[in-house]
Amino acid sequence: VTGSGKTEVYLRLIDTTVKSGKTAIMLVPEISLTPKTVKQFRARFGDLVAVLHSGLSDGEKFDEWFRLYNGEAKIAVGARSAVFAPLKRLGIIIIDECHAITSAGWQAFLKGIEETPEYTIFIFCTTEPNKIPATILNRVQRFNITRINTDKIVERLKWIARNEGFYNFDESCEYIAKISDGGMRDAICTLEKCASYSPDLSIENVLESL
Numbered sequence: 001v002t003g004s005g006k007t008e009v010y011l012r013l014i015d016t017t018v019k020s021g022k023t024a025i026m027l028v029p030e031i032s033l034t035p036k037t038v039k040q041f042r043a044r045f046g047d048l049v050a051v052l053h054s055g056l057s058d059g060e061k062f063d064e065w066f067r068l069y070n071g072e073a074k075i076a077v078g079a080r081s082a083v084f085a086p087l088k089r090l091g092i093i094i095i096d097e098c099h100a101i102t103s104a105g106w107q108a109f110l111k112g113i114e115e116t117p118e119y120t121i122f123i124f125c126t127t128e129p130n131k132i133p134a135t136i137l138n139r140v141q142r143f144n145i146t147r148i149n150t151d152k153i154v155e156r157l158k159w160i161a162r163n164e165g166f167y168n169f170d171e172s173c174e175y176i177a178k179i180s181d182g183g184m185r186d187a188i189c190t191l192e193k194c195a196s197y198s199p200d201l202s203i204e205n206v207l208e209s210l
Helices: 006-019 031-048 058-069 080-084 103-115 150-164 170-179 184-197 203-209
Strands: 023-027 049-052 075-078 090-095 121-124
Touching (some): 006 023, 006 031, 006 090, 023 080, 031 049, 031 075, 049 080, 075 080, 080 103, 103 121, 150 170, 170 184, 170 203
Parallel strands (some): 023 075, 090 121
16 A cells, blocks of 8 residues: 555564564565665665666676675665575565566466575565465465554544644644545655644645645
8 A cells, every 4th residue: 555654564574684684685566666665775774785676787786796695785675686686594575566476477486485494484565466376375374454544544643743742733634644545654744744834733724735
């Protein structure tokens, strides 16, 4: 769900994995999404992140590959080909938007699921579970994540507004939560945008700032 904070979940999972002495791979569905993901990951993990995708020059690919191989980098981020990163003690592989994987790709992942060490976890993330092959679904645990309840978003926004010293925010928090459509991150970003206009979060000021 866009704006639900799933990237933060990925970051925390990988943080736990790296702190336990293992390594991680984060796969995005296409190269165009790599720069944004890399920026988020480097903001959290710094030089522990290496990038692998077909858009790099041969020299860049070698440099990033070698950083992973010698243990300087612990996290590989990239398109599907990054799954071949030379990482030792691979703890987690996160595949975002896995419904975009081809039939051949699923066959490769099936082999990987069946042959990886017991300490390696695959996490397949998708908004279209109906496109995941039965051979995969039969071998994984499934968790359905829904949009966040509006009341919970309102509660969180009011908590932020109260602690930040904003005022006249009750009606506005309810409005922001409603238009965020279940996305906590979107709701908080909207609240921050409105607060930059004025700490007086009356509904009039909020509507004007948006």
